[in-house]
Amino acid sequence: MPLGQGYPRQDCSIARALEVVGDRWTLLVLRDCFFGVHRFADLVARLDVPRAVLSDRLARLVEAGLLARDGADYRVTDEATPLWPALRALAAWGESGQRAAGGSVRRFAHADCPAGGRPDTTPDGRCPACGTVPGPADLVVRPEDGSGTSRRDDAVSRALGEPHRMLTPLP
Structure with missing residues (x-):
């Protein structure tokens, strides 16, 4: 029997959010769109x-309203941007498991930090140099491979293996 997709008897904002982003694959689709896969x-x-x-x-x-479609391309909308901290928090929580499994983790740096430099943000997304929480468009993402080898070798994974500004479409 298939699972339902709603929580009609739940009077809860988390339940409302899960009705939109709680399906299997949805958060991974959003993650990749934030990373520039479009x-x-x-x-x-x-x-x-x-x-x-x-x-x-x-x-x-x-x-x-979380993605906009232009032909075969999909872009993160301004309405989706507030979801970034939740995705970042999930990533930070999952990092210990990824390291234990030998997988890569991603580091995020404040791209145009007014304090200079590009230090990695803290797990809660704060830039340690200037103290702000930059939005996804103001972050450079870079993988940190724990095993020395990537689990994938497709063109998109190779592009994601290089530091790049988030929300910028990959080639």
Whole structure:
């Protein structure tokens, strides 16, 4: 029996949020869109998600106003930007498990820090140099591979293996 997609009897803002972003794959789709993956074909290849599932998730995210569609490209909207701290918090929480499994983690630096330099942000997203919490457009993301080798070798994963500014579409 398939699971329902709503929480109609829950009077809770977390339940309302889960109705939009709580499906399997949805947060990973958003993560990759924040990282600059914007083409449908690249999302399919990167996520190993069935095309029909990805189409459904993208349609829901567009309908909810979190992504905008331009042909085969998808972009994070201003409405989705407030979700970044939640994704960053999930990433910080999951880092210890990733390190133990030999996987890579991602580091985030304040791209245009007024205090100079580009130190890594703290787990709560704060820039240690200037004290602000930069938004995703103001961050440079870089992987830190714990194993010395990547688990993937597709073009998108290779592009994500290089430092780049978030929300900037990958080639």
